[in-house]
Amino acid sequence: MALVDQLALESDLSDSALCQLLDYLDHPDQDQDGRVRHHLIQKAHQKRMEIYGNRVFLRGLIEISNYCKRNCVYCGIRAGNPGAERYRLTLEQVLESCRIGYELGYRTFVMQGGEDHAHTDAFLTGLIHEIRTAYPDCAITLSLGERSRESYQALYNAGADRYLLRHETADDGFYAGFHPGMALSVRKACLEDLKAIGYQVGAGFMVGLPGQSNQHLVKDLRFLKTLDPHMIGIGPFIPHHETPLADQPSGSVEKTVVLLAILRLMIPKVLLPATTALGSLNPVGRELGIRAGANVVMPNLSPLEVREKYDLYDGKICTGDEAAECRQCIQKRIENAGFTVDMARGDHPDWRN
Numbered sequence: 287m288a289l290v291d292q293l294a295l296e297s298d299l300s301d302s303a304l305c306q307l308l309d310y311l312d313h314p315d316q317d318q319d320g321r322v323r324h325h326l327i328q329k330a331h332q333k334r335m336e337i338y339g340n341r342v343f344l345r346g347l348i349e350i351s352n353y354c355k356r357n358c359v360y361c362g363i364r365a366g367n368p369g370a371e372r373y374r375l376t377l378e379q380v381l382e383s384c385r386i387g388y389e390l391g392y393r394t395f396v397m398q399g400g401e402d403h404a405h406t407d408a409f410l411t412g413l414i415h416e417i418r419t420a421y422p423d424c425a426i427t428l429s430l431g432e433r434s435r436e437s438y439q440a441l442y443n444a445g446a447d448r449y450l451l452r453h454e455t456a457d458d459g460f461y462a463g464f465h466p467g468m469a470l471s472v473r474k475a476c477l478e479d480l481k482a483i484g485y486q487v488g489a490g491f492m493v494g495l496p497g498q499s500n501q502h503l504v505k506d507l508r509f510l511k512t513l514d515p516h517m518i519g520i521g522p523f524i525p526h527h528e529t530p531l532a533d534q535p536s537g538s539v540e541k542t543v544v545l546l547a548i549l550r551l552m553i554p555k556v557l558l559p560a561t562t563a564l565g566s567l568n569p570v571g572r573e574l575g576i577r578a579g580a581n582v583v584m585p586n587l588s589p590l591e592v593r594e595k596y597d598l599y600d601g602k603i604c605t606g607d608e609a610a611e612c613r614q615c616i617q618k619r620i621e622n623a624g625f626t627v628d629m630a631r632g633d634h635p636d637w638r639n
């Protein structure tokens with residue numbers, strides 16, 4: 287209890303105290319009737335109410351391509367998976383998804399994809415320019431992996447506002463094991479570039495990667511505290527049957543929820559999604575996340591015919607619902623959990639316009 291109170295009061299703990307808290311919460315038998323866990327979630331909820339009230343922002347997610355040159359070992363659309371059925375949305379398809387999304391009330395479009403060689407600066411700046419012109423009141427978020435600083439700058443100049451690039455794990459050796467041919471230092475440099483350019487930046491990590499310890503997670507928390515991003519996306523690891531990690535157990539919803547609560551207390555103003563992965567492991571996983579301080583949900587706006595192909599992990603939910611159904615379903619869930627939907631752009635509170 288004392289550690290949770292200190293975290294709530296000071297928005298930080300030492301690394302050893304964070305590790306002690308995570309170790310303690312790993313053993314529900316120690317935590318009599320889940321008192322500390324409950325207290326942590328209550329404190330995180332109070333903090334989100336102070337800053338955001340009971341609003342949950344909705345962002346429309348458009349999965350623009352599942353081509354990827356990378357080989358992250360946990361990912362179902364890695365280049366080395368010959369079983370992945372590839373697709374790439376045309377400019378017209380993306381614009382149509384935006385049109386549908388706008389009519390449904392979305393004011394943020396999140397364009398996510400693998401590192402696709404066809405996504406040249408010329409293609410992406412053209413696409414961003416079209417969206418920016420058609421929907422000047424909307425935020426444009428990109429999640430397209432590692433690019434050069436010049437490229438990030440060109441996309442920003444074309445009208446992109448935000449960029450999501452999860453660091454996945456902040457331990458160099460651990461990172462290298464899951465990301466062949468990649469380096470954490472490059473990832474960190476990309477995040478620094480994005481911040482320096484002026485994007486609202488999102489980082490984040492995976493919970494329950496095989497071999498992950500609480501020391502690894504403390505490194506993630508420390509890295510995020512130092513980076514101080516505008517958004518943080520975390521989700522449980524879920525295996526995909528056509529990857530080298532096919533036989534590994536999933537991460538835990540409970541631990542992800544605990545980490546969401548800790549992040550809300552450590553970085554109080556951060557925009558914190560309750561991710562689809564959380565909802566894929568537990569039918570009310572997103573609601574549990576929202577009750578623990580998460581304040582963003584990203585329903586799917588991708589064309590129905592490509593939904594199943596953006597197959598990052600097994601059992602991904604929301605692949606069969608039309609955009610309007612997703613929108614209604616998520617609104618009901620948020621309201622049933624005692625919160626309200628906010629369709630505004632939902633910028634970070636310190637964001638200058």
Ligand code: SF4
Nearest residue numbers: 354356358361364400
């Ligand atoms: S996690 Fe991202 S970068 Fe890695 S293989 Fe999958 S889509 Fe590509």
